[in-house]
Amino acid sequence: MYLSQRLSLATAVAVVLGTALPVYSLNAQDTGTPDEEGQNLAQTKRFLSPLQFERIATFPVYLNLDSDSDLKTETAAEIIDVSKDGKTLIYSDSPGGKVGFIDIRDPDNPQPAGTLGMGGEPTSVAVVGRYALVAVNTSHSYANPSGHLSVVDMWNRVEVTTLDLGGQPDSVAVSPDGRYAAVAIENERDEDLDDGALPQAPGGFLQIVDLTGRPTNWRVRTVNLNGLADIAPYDPEPEYVDINERNIAAVTLQENNHLVYVDLTSIDDSDQILNHYSAGAVDLDAIDTVEDDVIRLTGSLSQVKREPDAVSWISRNLVAIANEGDYEGGSRGFSIFHRQSGLKFDSGNSYEHIAVRYGHYPESRSENKGSEPEGVEYGRYGSRDFLFVGSERGNFVAVYRIDGASDPQFVQLLPVTNGPEGLKAIPERNLFVVASEVEDAGEGLRSTVTLFRLQAGQASYPTLVSEGEPPIAWGALSALA
Template identity: 50%
Template sequence: MRFNLWGLFSSLMLAAALLAIARPVYAFEEPAHNKAFNRIASFPIYLNSHIDQQSVAEIVDVSKDGNTLVYTDGVAGKLGFVDIVNPSRPQALGLIDVEGEPTSVAVADKYALVVVNTSSDFNDPSGKMLVVDIKKRRQVAAFDLGGQPDAIAVSPDQRYAAVVIENERDEDVNGGRLPQGESGFLVIVDLVGKPEQWELRDVQLAGIADLYPEDAEPEYVDINAQNIAVVTFQENNHLALIDLASGAIINHFSAGYVDLFDIDTQEEKPALITLTGEQLHRAREPDGVTWLTEQWFVTADEGDLDGGSRGITVFDKNGHVVYSAGNQLEHEAVRTGHYPDGRSNNHGNEPENVEVGRYGNDTFLFVASERSSVVFVYKVSADGRSFELRQTLPAGLGPEGLKAIPQRKLLVAASENDARAEGYRSVLNIYQLQAKPPAYPTLISADRADGSPIPWGALSGLTHDLYEEHSVYAIHDGFFQQSRIYKLDTRHHLAVISAEIVLVDSLGKLAATAPALVNADGSVNLDAEGISSSANGGFWIASEGAGSDVSANLLVHVDAAGEINEVVTLPDASAAQQQRFGFEGVASVGAGDREVLFVAFQREWRNDPTGYARIGRYDIAAAEWRFYYYPLDKAQSPNGGWVGLSEISALGPDEFAVIERDNQANSDARIKRLYKFSVSGMTALPEPQAGAAPSFPLLDKVLVQDLLPALKASGGMALEKIEGMTVAENGDVLIVNDNDGVEGSNGETQLLRLQGLMHY
């Protein structure tokens, strides 16, 4: 056990500071239930085409035997098929061309009914419904729909299909507001006889909504066992119930309004999550809808023109609200690190779709959150009157389509965002109901004293507490302002952020060096990329700069309460060599006047040899910088990119562990590795003057573990930014990724635990 009196005193100060800042009210316990959905596979959609081709999965359904997924690819104009006979190893079955933009698909008997937008422009809406034999993967019939379709549903008894004809508005006309163009309607398909014998009937929907009645824009449809279709009108904030046998509208009503409290309504740059705002009389503007019972249905209140309740609502057939989620999903997104601050002024997490599945005696309600990139799982009581938010499942970026497959204990989520160059791919995530606890999330936050969860995300560094065995500290990078340190309780599989320390510059130490990083209230905006507990008390933080002419790389010491009391910069001759990539980690060794800091630089600088990154050594007492060279692995990804260091942690006075990674994700990722090296017997050298080429001593590294297998074990795609790492005295290694604050990312945070991997 590492021990000194100053360190013990510092630890006591830290504990007092944490209690003063945030009183943890989250009572942790292992999940009491013995059933949970866990992700078992991710199928990247490009496998049905080519890795370079943009392709998406938006809406998904499954064959009657539960073995073949069918999905719409609106980008490629295709209908895709995936074999899930073995759901943990889905296999590509190919695509068929639908000659237009497929917007939805539903399975009836042995056929996939796909609706296709064939409109040339907004003023001339058109579309068709194709009938595709799933096994043979070929079209057997086609029908003109008379307008631009959005959604389709098939009745449980396979007697009817209902197609929503949206005739969507042009968002560039009149600010995207209604009315404009032709009103939408509903098409009823009588599924009697062979497909070529099916007949179509139209149900006019204009004139019933309170808002823009002359321009109905129906959005989504679902059908119950009584063959009653519920239709959402998102922009009209309306709902209608239609008897499919007669084609009669049997009821319709406004989706209503909600008052939202304790939510984030401001979008800042850098980001800042503040759950203190409110939105009053907010239109629900529902998107997806699903029947929960024969009498009740659930809406995903995404919002569009003027609304969005950021949650879900359960209605009865008379339009009465049975249940409303309020701010629950917003807070759960914050608690799990999935909150999209860039959508705060709009619709927050944006629930896009809902699905119900009855798995044995249990009923689950699933909610796809488009902007948080998760699927929320509710357990519904036997009487349908109680809704327990049970899980938050990681999905691809922008989930929309959901399909429950209860007979196989499966759930599928389709995420439609795809951009290889940006590091994310469209995927079908497959989850299985298992007799085990949830594997995700791996990290959540406790509540503050006011009852709201501690906001967090974009984690970039980890360090162990020197005296509390199961306490770890994390930092976030420059994505968020008001830099802070999080305290993690890691006793259980589900780690908990129990408290936060907001960094402040009351002494003016940072203001004297980098005044632009200090806010008016004394908080600071560091680009913190590394953190290390100090045996002399408090923490050292490595803040990455963008270059000497923009912002400096800094080593910042903070005490137990978050006060900055020392700031260290590089020598001018060293700072002048930076090209872009700066400090990525810091490790403190020694105590008293013998404390020395080791700093990982992400990539080579101007006069450094190609493929050599610096390891800096800063002697605090002597105020002296010296350097080593660390040899980086060569880039191996088929998508190119670079390789660099992301973290450093001390294993002893002369031995260190580092994370080395490429900047690639998903199936393009190749290098996510844990190495160690020793500086024993080596003498670091100072920066040469006048821009001369350095000749720092070259370190010899040893591979400890390839991290890709551990990353893929979660059933998801490989994450890019593996950035935080710390090693406990018993050799356990904790590793965490930076989720980019859910911007251009699915927001997934994996806290990996590698037991007994290293020893001091």
């Protein structure tokens, strides 16, 4: 297997003489539940695609350490992007205070290509032309957040200039036409202060960077996000941002459980915000809600706030969100929203059931947020549209075929190392890349970047897959060595 998981004997499957013996099973039952807007929490269908993503390489990030560094030095890949020619990956390394480069001219054999210090904690990265825009957190306290945008010349591996952002940045995105960048300034809360309760000043906001002329001439504009959300309206905490072809930024306010759409072309404060609405809540049945070393899909949760982390445009008017949760929610799946009319699809418990079905469910997180979907990415490969949803705790990425918003079809599960954080589709080269951030050198667990290629035929991943609904729960394979 590609990953380390906390596994339980109570949920293990023994493979003896070729026979799988499930220790624990459940009877099938109906789990469809309408949410508060009357949308069906549909079970996503399995789609037998003639093309699937095959793992071709895994790059341990510590290979990018300097030759004189201790190989146990903490280093990690979190958010990841690719150069314009598709041959160099760049990733943010928060514990190392730098960005790293990986040569993927031969994606089957990725090579270390060095690092560059950022003078702070890099939290996100996005590429525009020859430049990489790196969001850098330089805060010394929660009450006085600070940060800047570092502009890195990817050809020469040097920092060209920095732009003050006036707060703690968490996500950066570049418009498809290369005219704008948007930076989510979270100004995150102190979870040790009043048990992390909101509001906590200062609130966050969105920064727009006009990418006109040379980087030294770029200018920053601020979008005020106060007074929009029902939850802590004057402490907005923007988490993630993505931009569509019409230069509209979709922004998630995770702790506020809100979605905001911003017109990046407008310089008038009165019409920058096009619309906004709550991300809503979901009723969940047939899930595990007790941490007892046994996966029991008999629990339920009522009106769980989605609290989205990542957001990705999947068409001109539709966005997909990963409902990770961070404050009071986390609905264990993903949703699709129309920019104007709101919710169109919610995965309900089906994402959680995929984790169980493939033996990737993190039972030790059952009383929290389960498989904890954090990342979401869209890519069009030829005429095929794929949606990727990463499970931070289950250590996998679920791949879906999408055709509009109504019926995402599950294609396959991609196993990765612990803590998938950054997802990057590279359709021009038929590649998909995952940055996994968990790093514990003392335990032999290293952060990695995993590369997959879209190709004909079924992907080779030796495993058992539980049939039926709800699935038979299991957590380990033995006797395969």
